[in-house]
Amino acid sequence: MAASIDPNLVLPPHQDFAALSTEAIAFITAQPGNAWTDVNPSEPGVALLEGALAGLTDLGYRLDHEVADLLAPAGAEADWQPLPPIDQALPTQPVSLDDLQKTLADHPLLNAASLLPVAGAAGHYQLRLTPIRALSGAEQAQVKQDVWRRFQAARPLGMLLDTIAFLSEAKLKLYPELELAEDAPVEATLAALVISWRRALTAPPVYLAAADCLAAGQSGDAVFDGPLLRQGVRQSQPPAPTQVLSSQLIDLALAIPGIAQVGSLLLGDSDGRRVDSAWSWTVPDGSFISLDLDALLPWWAGQQTLPKQSYDPLHRKGQRLRVNLDQLKALLAAPTAKPASPAALPAPFGRYRRLSDFPAFSQGLPPQFGISASGLNPAATPAEQAATLQLQAYLLLLEQQQSDQAAQLENIRRLLELPAGDWLGRLRALFVRMLASEALSAADADQFWDTVRGLPASILRQGAQPLPLAEQLLTPADLPAYRQAGGEPVLEDVLSERWLDRTLRRLQHLAARFGETLPDAALLRYRGVFGYYSPLLLASRHAPALDPDTLTRRLASLKQALDLAGFLLAFPRLSGGRGQGADLAAALHSRSGLELRVAARLGIALDDGDLSLGNREGLYLVEGALLTPGLAMLSEPTVPLANSVFWILPAYGSRLGDPSFRRLVEQAICEETPLHLTPWVCWLAADELNQMEKLHRHWRAKWREMGGPAAPDPDKPCSGKPCPDSPPGVWSRRKRLQDCSAALQRALLQAAFPLGDAAWQSHIAVSQLDANFTVGYPLVPQRRTVAFGRRIGDPTQPYVVAFTPALPLND
Incomplete structure (x- = not known):
């Protein structure tokens, strides 16, 4: 079918050349004192106006490209990916x-x-x-x-x-009498029947590749709903039957091409000894159905007969059929289906449009204007040549604006992609030190400003191309720089108010596309921290001319931008694992998804260090259900331990010592904790946190022993006493885990309810922990404060003294 133009097409205003021309001329002629009375198309002013409008409508046309085309990469960037792919962003x-x-x-x-x-x-x-x-x-x-x-x-x-x-396996014995159709292959027909029966009895899972599901019309939200499975997308299907009916098996047999009739069908778990009225078989509780081929195949082959059997199991037109048992077994052993591949889906890229290629409209003016690629008219007088250059200079202002818009349109891919660059890690490390009240050197300040100069530009521009009279209009020294960058590389200086505002809005837009918002910098109390460091940073020889208050405000906005960037880069983990617990069997310092998400929202950096030995920010999460690992359950009449989670945080520091910031932390914890769990927040002083970290690390180490490569068989809990057939050391590891869980549990309850019952006090002293719960790693160092009045961060007057004695492996 030939394409045609819709006669009733209504163009949007930014593409309607005629409407824009009419509006522009009406605006010009309506100006007071206007001497422009000739508005015919041949008038030079109208020609210039229409040339400018042609460029504007061209930009409007480009803006209406499909989003996939606007984001399409060039050939050299075919692997460019702006956001996490669908198989990372949607599953959880x-x-x-x-x-x-x-x-x-x-x-x-x-x-x-x-x-x-x-x-x-x-x-x-x-x-x-x-x-x-x-x-x-x-x-x-x-x-x-x-x-x-x-x-x-x-x-x-x-x-x-x-x-x-x-x-347990429940073998189902079947003895069917079959009449095969003429020319039906014996072994292939019987193999098809066995496969059909086995599929109906066991209901094996069906996995499809994600691409096949999408091609079949399933939505991406449905295909990637829930966890991403290794074998593909599992399809919904009825479960395996708990009762087998002979009528259903007969119907399945008659549906196989080549089977003409089913004379009889005996089923059960014995050698055909059943009453004739029993036409069903019930699967025993706690068992799965397994078709007993060791009885069926030899019976078909004539190697086994039933009591009082007076018929042939297989025949065609009354003649008994022979079965090649080896060939039949080979057909049944062959794979029936290829497993689905859960490979990642290709990115849906559009057509690359070269949006930055935007020709200057002055080159299309009529020759009468004197502007052409061949240069000035040599026959023109000096006054006429000067007037032509003046016209080109005036037009350059509008052409430059349109060319800059085309450059920014080409840059839209970079504006909508995830943040990237070395500056992220360098600035994040420096801000972590600031939030920990650490001292910064002059070299640190110089490095900060070096990193700031490398921040990505928020606006790009380019020179108008081609510019017909560029050689005559610009000096030889200015022309190369103009053609390379359009006069200036950027319109907004990095770390300026406009740069920060545009960067924050861009990152907030990306987060909003996933339905996420982060607290404002004012709520996060960054200014109180960075106000202390602004004078030091401004003392650097690389610092711009700013006052400390302005720099403090911009540092808070920059830290908020870093929080958003880190949140977006870790979004698949923070979103998909928001309800996931820590993998205690994988590593000593593994974190739950909830810990990572709350810390990312609050701008708290998490690492493996000990919080009680300094002023660093951090948190721990302990699940109440893990404190009772299947042994003797501890009774707490007022606290449902299994439905509780305990948050451990330092009650001191630049931000965590602020009551208003603590309320924000508790609000974030309540919002992010799943509804079926009750959060208890434990704010601890330095000495209390030091003891809690010791208990927590011992407890995690015991879990690591139970769930590591040497983990015992988890189906032998032993009911709180040694198992007779347990491997050596299993019971001792279980007992130590139970004791350490009891100690941590009581310490957490005491911290969460300091005025509670004295019976919650731990019965295991710290000295006992040192002697009986060593696991081959250094203990949390002991904390010893020095005399009052000494400053934090002064290397000559340390605030704490730590020691980490080597400990033997005690198993």
């Missing part, structure tokens, strides 16, 4: 029981996984695995280890896995 870690069961069942040897709550132990679960077939002992051990690690990596907050067990 498991947030529901169904999500977690899908994640744990995402294994080539598993059909399903069921999490069952442990009676009387909130937050504790038992895992029951349904294999796709009967597994060997080695396969079961490997699957358990894989599932255990997967649970620890994807564990939601407040959940603990006590046991892992496989469902």
Whole structure:
């Protein structure tokens, strides 16, 4: 079909050349004292006006390109990606029981996984695995280890896995009498029947590639809803049946091409000994169906018969058929389907439009204007040549503005992409030191301003190209610089008010695209911190001419921009793992998604150091459910421990010592903590935090021992006493974990409820911890304050003295 122009097309105002021309002429002629009376198209002023309007409508046309075209990369940037790809931004870690069961069942040897709550132990679960077939002992051990690690990596907050067990195999024996159609291949027909029966009885999971799901019409939100599975997108389907009906099996058999009739069908768990009225078979509780091919295939091959059997199991037109048993087994052993690939989807790039290529409209003027690429008219008088250069200079102002807009339109990809560059890490490290009240040297100040000069520009410009009379209009020294950058490289100086405002609005826009907002810099109390460092930074020889108050305000805005940049760069983890607990089995200092998210919102940097030995900001999260690891449950009549999370923070520091900032921290914690959990915030002084960190590190180390490579089989909790068949050291590790959990639990309750019952006081002294809970790593150093009046950060008068004695491995 030929393309045609819609006669009723209504152009938007920024593309309607005629409407813009009429409006411009009406505006000019309406000006008081206007001597311009000739507005015919041949009038030179009208020609100049229409040339400028042509450039404006061209920019308007470019603005209406598809967003994919505006963001399309050039050929040299084909791998450019502005935001996290769809398979990183949309999926999340498991947030529901169904999500977690899908994640744990995402294994080539598993059909399903069921999490069952442990009676009387909130937050504790038992895992029951349904294999796709009967597994060997080695396969079961490997699957358990894989599932255990997967649970620890994807564990939601407040959940603990006590046991892992496989469902027992329930073999179903089938003895069908079949009439095959003429010319039907025997082995291929029987293999198709076995595969159909096995699929109906076991309901194996079906995985599809994400690209195939999208091509089938499923939305991206539906395809990437929940966790991203390794085998692809799991499709919804009915579960495996709990009762097998012979009528359903007969219908499936008759649906196979080549099977003409089913004469009889015996089913059950014995060798065909059943009453004739039994036409169903119930799967035993705690079992999965397994089609007994060891009985079916030899029966078809004539190697086995049933009691009182007087018929042939396979025949065609009354003649008995022979079966090649080896060929049939080979057909059944062949893979029936290729596993789906969860490969990342390609970025939906559009067509690259070269938006910065914007020709100056003066080159299209009629020859009568004297402006041409060949230069000035040699026959013109000096006065006429000067008038032509003057006209070119006046037009350059408008042409430069339009060319700059085209350069910024080309730069829209950079404005809408995630922040990048070395300046992020350098500034973040410096701000962490400032928030920790550390002293800065003159070299630190010089490095700060060197980094500031390398901040990315917020506005770009370019010279008007081609400029017909550029050689005559500009001096030889100015012409190269103008053609390279348009006179000036940027319109907004970095760290200026306009640069900060534009940068913040750009980053806030990117965060809003994900439905995220971060607190304002005023709420984060940055100015009170940076006001102390502004005079030092301004003392640098590289510092611009600013007053300390202005620099303090701009530093607060810059730190807020860094917070937004860090939040966007870590968005897949902060968003998808917002309800995820720490992987205690992976590392001693692993963090939960909730910790990372709250810290990112508040501009708090998290690391592995000890908070009690300085003035650094930080926090810890302890899940109440993990304090009772499947052994003797501790009773707290007023605090439901399994539904609680404890936040540990220092009650001192530049910001954390401010009561208003503490209220902001508590508000953020309440907003981000999942609704089924109750947060308890423990604000601790330096000495109290020092003791709490010691307990917390010992407790994490015990969890690391229980969940590391030497972890015992998690399906043997031993009910609080040694298991007879436990490996050496398992019981001692469990007992030490229980004791350390009790000590940390009581310390947390005492910190959260300092006026509570004295029975909550820990019965394990610090000296006992030093002697009995060593794990081969340095203890949290002891804190010893010095005399009153000494300054923090003075190297000649240290505020604390730390020592870390070497400790032997005690297992």
